[in-house]
Amino acid sequence: MNIIDLTVNELQEKLKNKELTIKEITQAYVDRINEKEKDVEAFVTTLTDEALNKAEEIQKKIDEGEINGDLAGIPIGIKDNINTKGVKTTCSSKMLENFVSPYDATVMQKINSENMINLGKLNMDEFAMGSSTETSYFKTTKNPWDLNRVPGGSSGGSAAAVASGMVPWALGSDTGGSIRQPASFCGVVGLKPTYGLVSRYGLVAFASSLDQIGPITKDVKDAAILLNLIAGYDEKDTTSVNMEKKDYVKALTGDVKGLKIGVPKEFFGEGINEEVKNSLKEAINKYKELGAEVEEFSLNVAEYALATYYIIACAEASSNLGRFDGIRYTYRTSEFKDLKELFKKSRSEGFGDEVKRRIILGTYVLSSGYYDAYYKKAQKVRTMVMNEFNKGFEKYDVILTPTSPTVAFGIGEKSGNPLEMYLADICTVSINIAGVPGISIPCGVDSNGMPIGMQIVGNKFEEEKILNVAYTLEKEIKFREKYKPEFKK
Amino acid sequence: MSREEYESVIGLEVHAELSTKTKIFCSCPTKFGASPNTQTCPICMAMPGTLPVLNEKVVEYAVKAGLATNCTISKDSKNDRKNYYYPDLPKSYQISQYDKPLCENGYIEIDTKNGKKKIRILRIHIEEDAGKLNHDDFGGGSLVDLNRAGVPLIEIVSEPDISSSEEAEAYLRKLKAILEYIEVSDCKMQEGSYRADVNVSVKKKTDEKLGTRTEMKNMNSFRSITRGIDYEIDRQIDLLEDGKQVEQQSLRWDDVSGKTFSMRDKEDAQDYRYFPDPDLVAIRLSNEYVENIRKNLPELPEKRRERYLNEYKMTEKETDIIVSSKYLSDLFEEAADICKNRKAVSNWIISDISRILNEKELEPADIPFTAEQLAHLVMIIDKGTISSSIGKKVLEELFENPREPEDIVKEKGWVQISDEGEIKKIVAEILANNQQSVSDYKAGKDKALGFLVGQAMKATKGKANPQLLNKLFIEELKK
Numbered sequence: 001m002n003i004i005d006l007t008v009n010e011l012q013e014k015l016k017n018k019e020l021t022i023k024e025i026t027q028a029y030v031d032r033i034n035e036k037e038k039d040v041e042a043f044v045t046t047l048t049d050e051a052l053n054k055a056e057e058i059q060k061k062i063d064e065g066e067i068n069g070d071l072a073g074i075p076i077g078i079k080d081n082i083n084t085k086g087v088k089t090t091c092s093s094k095m096l097e098n099f100v101s102p103y104d105a106t107v108m109q110k111i112n113s114e115n116m117i118n119l120g121k122l123n124m125d126e127f128a129m130g131s132s133t134e135t136s137y138f139k140t141t142k143n144p145w146d147l148n149r150v151p152g153g154s155s156g157g158s159a160a161a162v163a164s165g166m167v168p169w170a171l172g173s174d175t176g177g178s179i180r181q182p183a184s185f186c187g188v189v190g191l192k193p194t195y196g197l198v199s200r201y202g203l204v205a206f207a208s209s210l211d212q213i214g215p216i217t218k219d220v221k222d223a224a225i226l227l228n229l230i231a232g233y234d235e236k237d238t239t240s241v242n243m244e245k246k247d248y249v250k251a252l253t254g255d256v257k258g259l260k261i262g263v264p265k266e267f268f269g270e271g272i273n274e275e276v277k278n279s280l281k282e283a284i285n286k287y288k289e290l291g292a293e294v295e296e297f298s299l300n301v302a303e304y305a306l307a308t309y310y311i312i313a314c315a316e317a318s319s320n321l322g323r324f325d326g327i328r329y330t331y332r333t334s335e336f337k338d339l340k341e342l343f344k345k346s347r348s349e350g351f352g353d354e355v356k357r358r359i360i361l362g363t364y365v366l367s368s369g370y371y372d373a374y375y376k377k378a379q380k381v382r383t384m385v386m387n388e389f390n391k392g393f394e395k396y397d398v399i400l401t402p403t404s405p406t407v408a409f410g411i412g413e414k415s416g417n418p419l420e421m422y423l424a425d426i427c428t429v430s431i432n433i434a435g436v437p438g439i440s441i442p443c444g445v446d447s448n449g450m451p452i453g454m455q456i457v458g459n460k461f462e463e464e465k466i467l468n469v470a471y472t473l474e475k476e477i478k479f480r481e482k483y484k485p486e487f488k489k
Numbered sequence: 490m491s492r493e494e495y496e497s498v499i500g501l502e503v504h505a506e507l508s509t510k511t512k513i514f515c516s517c518p519t520k521f522g523a524s525p526n527t528q529t530c531p532i533c534m535a536m537p538g539t540l541p542v543l544n545e546k547v548v549e550y551a552v553k554a555g556l557a558t559n560c561t562i563s564k565d566s567k568n569d570r571k572n573y574y575y576p577d578l579p580k581s582y583q584i585s586q587y588d589k590p591l592c593e594n595g596y597i598e599i600d601t602k603n604g605k606k607k608i609r610i611l612r613i614h615i616e617e618d619a620g621k622l623n624h625d626d627f628g629g630g631s632l633v634d635l636n637r638a639g640v641p642l643i644e645i646v647s648e649p650d651i652s653s654s655e656e657a658e659a660y661l662r663k664l665k666a667i668l669e670y671i672e673v674s675d676c677k678m679q680e681g682s683y684r685a686d687v688n689v690s691v692k693k694k695t696d697e698k699l700g701t702r703t704e705m706k707n708m709n710s711f712r713s714i715t716r717g718i719d720y721e722i723d724r725q726i727d728l729l730e731d732g733k734q735v736e737q738q739s740l741r742w743d744d745v746s747g748k749t750f751s752m753r754d755k756e757d758a759q760d761y762r763y764f765p766d767p768d769l770v771a772i773r774l775s776n777e778y779v780e781n782i783r784k785n786l787p788e789l790p791e792k793r794r795e796r797y798l799n800e801y802k803m804t805e806k807e808t809d810i811i812v813s814s815k816y817l818s819d820l821f822e823e824a825a826d827i828c829k830n831r832k833a834v835s836n837w838i839i840s841d842i843s844r845i846l847n848e849k850e851l852e853p854a855d856i857p858f859t860a861e862q863l864a865h866l867v868m869i870i871d872k873g874t875i876s877s878s879i880g881k882k883v884l885e886e887l888f889e890n891p892r893e894p895e896d897i898v899k900e901k902g903w904v905q906i907s908d909e910g911e912i913k914k915i916v917a918e919i920l921a922n923n924q925q926s927v928s929d930y931k932a933g934k935d936k937a938l939g940f941l942v943g944q945a946m947k948a949t950k951g952k953a954n955p956q957l958l959n960k961l962f963i964e965e966l967k968k
Binding site (some may be wrong): 208236328375 | 531534535536537538539540541542543572574579580581582633683760762764767768770793904937
């Protein structure tokens with residue numbers, strides 16, 4: 001038995017049956033980090049010593065009957081834009097290189113109260129702006145399936161760490177595809193919950209009206225387990241929704257008979273790789289065999305979603321990132337002659353090119369005289385996109401699309417062309433615009449052995465449905481049994 | 490051309506700090522004067538990842554202010570971000586309200602030399618205060634204190650209906666009184682909890698079009714505001730008379746030189762890039778909510794004024810002084826209730842108490858003694874325990890070290906001498922030592938009596954009962 005190949009739900013089973021101890025599990029992951037991190041570079045900060053100490057401490061408490069619980073002692077990795085008290089939270093930016101957070105995000109409080117073990121903070125595109133982790137100030141994370149390729153982004157560190165077995169699962173954040181696209185590139189499961197299901201308190205804001213924290217896991221059941229923990233109303237986040245708690249694990253029935261699946265033809269057009277299309281078609285056929293009703297339909301959003309997304313996301317980012325001004329906890333330029341120069345130089349030197357590009361774009365669309373033409377119009381289009389999805393969900397239980405138009409691309413392949421890079425999000429951004437949930441699961445590999453992701457989209461707060469639809473296919477195709485990352489050099 | 494051909498147009502933007510216990514978007518206390526950065530948390534320090542949660546009391550207080558100034562309350566409202574960079578603004582944006590303020594289209598009435606005048610209120614919106622920069626005398630440079638960051642404010646924007654510095658002052662005093670009466674702000678000007686941006690323009694009376702306006706920022710005393718307005722009016726008329734243009738700009742009023750100075754040049758013209766704050770849900774108020782606040786509004790100064798004039802038959806002058814401050818007015822009513830001598834309490838307030846407040850540059854809310862202590866002062870005078878001249882000394886003591894007036898009188902040995910025998914002795918002594926005055930009095934110089942009484946008072950350190958003293962002197966002199 002190789003511990004690092006087990007899912008969390010398998011680990012829980014083995015802990016319960018006393019086949020494994022918390023110490024053994026943590027040690028296995030620490031060993032794996034020591035072995036693989038030099039190749040994959042998924043972490044900004046590793047907490048291996050702390051994790052081993054904590055494992056010891058928790059084991060003692062369990063032995064003494066002080067604590068119990070299904071999640072006690074389970075390790076996890078955290079994207080480096082989620083605040084962790086006493087630990088650096090850098091957002092992979094020079095701006096926050098030395099920022100040690102004085103508080104825990106709400107999701108971290110939940111993780112800590114379950115006595116889970118944080119193995120470290122995971123690399124990402126700077127301030128979550130990017131689709132490859134190449135905009136990280138510190139390092140580019142490598143795709144565990146092929147180290148010459150990107151892991152996707154912005155939660156590339158989280159997806160690569162899960163895929164390479166350095167963490168059993170991780171938290172990511174998703175503003176336009178930042179959980180689902182890297183999950184797809186790395187052959188793991190990634191869920192972006194409905195906007196408002198998970199508290200954003202403590203997630204460093206990129207675009208406040210789009211950001212959501214979500215799980216990146218080895219299988220769908222683990223995603224449901226982690227969602228059970230992090231979902232729920234938080235009085236510290238007024239955009240979180242106060243509703244009854246659900247049990248997402250219970251929703252995994254493995255039965256999709258009679259379920260209506262809509263396949264939007266706009267998501268299978270030009271620009272979508274043929275091998276991706278073919279893999280999706282196979283999955284669609286599987287669903288038909290399993291008794292689901294699959295129908296092609298028109299979802300007229302893809303055309304506008306990307307432009308709308310970049311206007312809204314950049315506008316909000318330009319304001320959200322204003323606080324990184326060189327005055328308090330950020331990078332500060334060494335020489336300046338007045339206040340204006342202190343601001344200018346600290347921000348010019350502290351932010352990377354992609355972040356600056358988006359701040360400039362966002363500042364422009366909010367400027368007086370341009371606001372109506374861009375930001376206001378984008379908000380109107382946003383309403384249209386929501387209406388289009390609503391119409392879709394009147395007819396279908398879930399909507400099925402590719403997660404990304406391609407498999408993972410090569411490092412450096414798109415980093416010189418921002419527009420081409422933005423197209424990597426074409427299948428995912430409209431889901432954030434509409435605020436609905438989406439999950440990416442691996443559905444096959446291409447001729448180079450690179451994983452292909454499929455996205456299942458649900459109506460607001462219908463995570464149960466998309467998780468079950470994902471779970472049913474996962475059981476059928478047994479991706480994890482057939483394929484494993486090879487760390488190809 | 491003469492100045493009479495011009496008229497001035499003035500608009501005021503008043504910022505009043507709301508007296509909620511906690512800040513507008515976090516639960517830090519709002520108390521004034523704490524050590525720097527002790528009333529802060531990750532939220533008001535704008536740590537990355539933190540989120541604001543709107544304090545419902547702030548909405549309630551702003552709605553109260555809107556209702557008390559005859560505004561329409563918006564049922565649908567929202568918070569917007571105003572983006573700009575400054576070290577005292579930790580998020581680099583201020584959460585304010587842009588196109589959907591909580592309250593709109595109100596007015597208040599002021600008294601002018603030509604009678605009552607309505608000053609319209611364009612809007613009242615809620616927003617957060619910024620922090621403060623303190624100059625560092627040791628290391629040089631500036632230090633940021635974020636205690637005030639996130640303290641709730643309302644901004645009350647008037648229409649440009651004000652035409653002189655006197656009217657501006659009347660408007661500001663009236664508005665301040667209203668906010669104090671409804672208990673939403675303590676309006677302490679020295680602490681900056683009631684301050685105004687003043688917009689001034691001038692035009693020829695015959696002109697339809699308004700002139701170019703200038704704005705004086707952050708003024709926090711009535712005197713600076715009236716002086717600043719008068720100066721700006723003069724300066725602008727002078728410019729126009731010289732055939733020059735008034736430049737639209739922000740100005741800083743300097744109290745020492747009595748002049749205004751330009752604050753920033755044109756190339757820095759700010760674009761605040763307002764947009765709805767995505768971290769906060771929209772504000773929706775029900776009719777019941779608003780009506781409930783309306784029903785529970787306390788008595789406003791106008792109402793109280795009518796009551797004093799009609800029921801208490803007080804003079805306009807004393808009424809206006811007392812009603813101008815809720816604190817004075819409450820003090821008056823409470824003290825009068827206890828001592829049952831309304832006239833005496835009113836006299837104390839409009840004369841000696843007002844004088845001392847002026848001398849010490851205190852606001853009524855700073856009065857250190859209680860209504861009960863003031864009432865007891867009136868009562869011991871009425872009882873004849875002390876004279877009213879001793880009463881003035883007791884009042885000074887009450888300001889210095891407030892305690893029971895009886896105790897002060899005892900401690901200081903100020904009890905009035907009303908014993909006829911003892912006073913007779915004093916009278917005899919004074920008469921013996923002032924033969925010249927006695928002769929003068931007898932020769933018809935009535936003034937001499939005043940001198941003799943004064944001498945007796947001096948000899949008794951003011952403790953002799955003045956009526957008795959007068960009576961006995963006359964008796965003796967007539968002998």
